[in-house]
Amino acid sequence: MITGRATVYAIIGDPVAHVRTPMVFNARFEAGGHDAVLVPLLVPLATLARTLDGLRTLGNFGGCVVTAPLKGPCASLCDVLEGNGRLAGAVNALRREPDGRLVGDLFDGLGFVAGLRAHGHEPHGRRVFIAGAGGAGTALAFALAGAGAAALTIHNRTADKAGSLAERVHAAFPACEVRAAGPDPGGHDIAVNATALGLQPDDPMPFDVASLEPATLAAEVIMKPETTAMLHAAAARGCRIHQGRHMLDGQAALLAGFLAMPGAPA
């Protein structure tokens, strides 16, 4: 039951028709008996600045979850960048402070780490191979380095992008050995696909699955299909697998806390 006293949250993106965020958080609000609601807002990139300027003026607006293609642009438009949001230059959550300032942070990578841990896979001290140096790869690299991974190997089709990300991550976390390399995941404890390859049935593999060792955990960020061709191939080689949906599961509590949602731990 939404009353006139409700706190309003949003998820912004273009498109937003596919997002499951309203269902996830409204179910939490309803279960907790909280007078709050999260609504989808279709925000074209071209008018993002006007939208944020309007939203920040709303006295009962709590903040928003941010999805593609707005994660980078929102980082440039918020007033304060925190944590991984500042490191990655992208945010997936904006909190509205009572004075109207927007504070941004990025929880995609932390959600991935939380998902790993929830399934008994501690990344601390591990060697991790990441395919992809785009938005997801960047988020994962900073979060895994921050979680104490011993080494990160970043593979990207455009090698320069992997090299530049490797430098930024190593500069932020000097204790983590970070390098750009080719598509061979051999010698790693965890190999994760952070590219879009696997969304379509005829996509090529995101890395050389034939080089996966049976002891390596094969992980995904892709949520649909639940088990990608890469995960199927890894399982066939005897690897344990970790689905993309665990990244989202691990993230809901982090977002609720950051956005100061009712019922979230302070």
Add this chain to the structure above:
Amino acid sequence: MITGRATVYAIIGDPVAHVRTPMVFNARFEAGGHDAVLVPLLVPLATLARTLDGLRTLGNFGGCVVTAPLKGPCASLCDVLEGNGRLAGAVNALRREPDGRLVGDLFDGLGFVAGLRAHGHEPHGRRVFIAGAGGAGTALAFALAGAGAAALTIHNRTADKAGSLAERVHAAFPACEVRAAGPDPGGHDIAVNATALGLQPDDPMPFDVASLEPATLAAEVIMKPETTAMLHAAAARGCRIHQGRHMLDGQAALLAGFLAMPGAPA
């Protein structure tokens, strides 16, 4: 169940904590199985222009209901003013067109007329006494004249304001005899309080109740208390009475239609 495809509506005002609009419309959406939601947005007058500029950019924003103190200011900021909104210079609904334009109209007075009719009181051809020439009085005057009232008598503490409203209403509806006058409701078929007098228990009467004839219908715009001191006094004189809540009941369908809400008649 709000999905990523939901159409989002709002009620804007300051304060909004007291409004019942979200309950009324969300119950309608739920009953009809529509993927739509109406949320309260606390919009300070000082930042209204920024809020509207942000809202108009949202691809899935359907529009909003407008409450105090934003009805006049919203009329100045919308792109198109229709019907009674244009006549009264105030709006209580803004529809967002697919191209982002905001179209405003005012349904307070039409809601009052619809409420009268729903209770068997046809204003066409009647002589109506209105106490109050503020926002509510203005809305009622234009709507009653538009509904074919034969004559309107407008009483206001500041007589000039009643005179100016009377001139505007007569100019728009020359067939209706409109005049400003004192607090005597004698000789009218309907006498309606459109002032705030009656909200507080020790308020003076909005007009001379002692001059009410038993054949006159005594009507209110005040919703709380449900039966004001004026209505009690009118009933004691043998008048039929008509509560303020009927204005809202009569208005929901009009707003749903104007805002092109799912389930509303086209």
